[in-house]
Amino acid sequence: MRTLVDRLVAQQQLTDEELRQLLLCQDVGVNRYLRQQAQAVRQRVYGRDVYIRGLIEFTNYCRNNCYYCGIRAGNSFAQRYRLSNADILTCCQQGYQLGFRTFVLQGGEDPYFTDARMLEIISAIKSAYPDCALTLSIGERSFASYKAFFDAGADRYLLRHETACPAHYARLHPPQLQLSARKQCLYDLKRIGFQVGCGFMVGSPYQTIDTLIMDLRFIKEFQPHMVGLGPFIPHQNTPFRDFPAGSISLSLKLLCIIRLLLPHVLLPATTALGTLDKQGREEGILSGANVIMPNLSPAQVRGKYLLYDNKAFTGDEAAEGLQHIQQQLNNIGYHVVIDRGDCIGA
Numbered sequence: 001m002r003t004l005v006d007r008l009v010a011q012q013q014l015t016d017e018e019l020r021q022l023l024l025c026q027d028v029g030v031n032r033y034l035r036q037q038a039q040a041v042r043q044r045v046y047g048r049d050v051y052i053r054g055l056i057e058f059t060n061y062c063r064n065n066c067y068y069c070g071i072r073a074g075n076s077f078a079q080r081y082r083l084s085n086a087d088i089l090t091c092c093q094q095g096y097q098l099g100f101r102t103f104v105l106q107g108g109e110d111p112y113f114t115d116a117r118m119l120e121i122i123s124a125i126k127s128a129y130p131d132c133a134l135t136l137s138i139g140e141r142s143f144a145s146y147k148a149f150f151d152a153g154a155d156r157y158l159l160r161h162e163t164a165c166p167a168h169y170a171r172l173h174p175p176q177l178q179l180s181a182r183k184q185c186l187y188d189l190k191r192i193g194f195q196v197g198c199g200f201m202v203g204s205p206y207q208t209i210d211t212l213i214m215d216l217r218f219i220k221e222f223q224p225h226m227v228g229l230g231p232f233i234p235h236q237n238t239p240f241r242d243f244p245a246g247s248i249s250l251s252l253k254l255l256c257i258i259r260l261l262l263p264h265v266l267l268p269a270t271t272a273l274g275t276l277d278k279q280g281r282e283e284g285i286l287s288g289a290n291v292i293m294p295n296l297s298p299a300q301v302r303g304k305y306l307l308y309d310n311k312a313f314t315g316d317e318a319a320e321g322l323q324h325i326q327q328q329l330n331n332i333g334y335h336v337v338i339d340r341g342d343c344i345g346a
């Protein structure tokens with residue numbers, strides 16, 4: 001099995017059957033070796049730097065009803081909010097002072113934020129902070145909308161593909177949402193010139209080893225600049241409330257495999273990892289991750305952007321928590337850098 005890991009390192013590729021063997025392998029020694037190799041590759045490409053992204057969750061309204069999501073339109077218990085342009089710029093200002101050089105505007109698919117409103121926000125941020133990268137994560141839009149956002153200065157776009165298996169996608173989403181449309185968005189974004197992130201939940205309902213292999217295959221073929229993945233965590237006001245949470249160890253193993261499949265990729269240690277395990281964020285970094293996305297949203301709304309239950313750091317993972325993050329990373333031999341943190345080789 002170590003030979004498989006060595007081949008993955010050397011060729012950045014494995015067959016589906018080899019991926020299956022590696023994913024199913026429970027041998028502690030092999031899994032430790034996989035992790036060592038992922039760390040070695042990560043350090044060869046990115047050293048011990050960790051990039052930070054200031055996450056601004058600017059609206060929790062969403063027109064969609066994904067079965068796993070706590071801010072789905074059908075959750076009448078969600079306390080909805082939108083940040084004003086002034087609120088968003090205040091978040092950026094505070095983040096900039098703390099050393100953030102990437103801001104991530106994340107929200108549900110909120111019809112209030114028309115293209116015109118988004119363009120106003122993008123232009124305001126990019127003219128105030130021209131040395132910063134701006135990432136958008138606002139779901140599916142038309143090619144023309146994406147192009148307008150890019151032309152206004154947005155640099156990156158995160159759109160998790162959720163699962164690369166159409167039948168699995170149909171079990172996670174209502175019929176109006178189609179995997180083909182989501183993939184088209186990802187290809188459009190890349191063609192326009194964005195640095196693009198895809199990703200998926202680990203342990204989502206009905207996920208199998210076969211769908212995971214399809215995810216890895218899609219990621220390898222699509223060659224994203226970023227991959228966001230973390231364990232599925234149920235939310236009490238969704239149809240998936242009774243499903244168990246995803247596995248931390250499988251999430252970490254997938255981080256290792258993705259680091260080896262795509263050595264230059266930007267890989268966040270996600271909040272979901274830190275929610276299920278106090279050491280989850282550090283474990284993520286030690287499994288090949290190189291990005292952390294602390295929350296810059298105003299304290300009074302942080303507890304309302306709940307995609308899943310018991311989300312970690314709703315109080316602490318704000319700008320004030322940056323020092324804590326730096327300490328945690330220093331303890332494992334890594335450090336935060338003040339940098340836009342572009343994908344090396346992008």
Ligand code: SF4
Nearest residue numbers: 062064066069072108
């Ligand atoms: S996952 Fe995204 S698109 Fe789906 S309901 Fe949640 S915020 Fe909306």
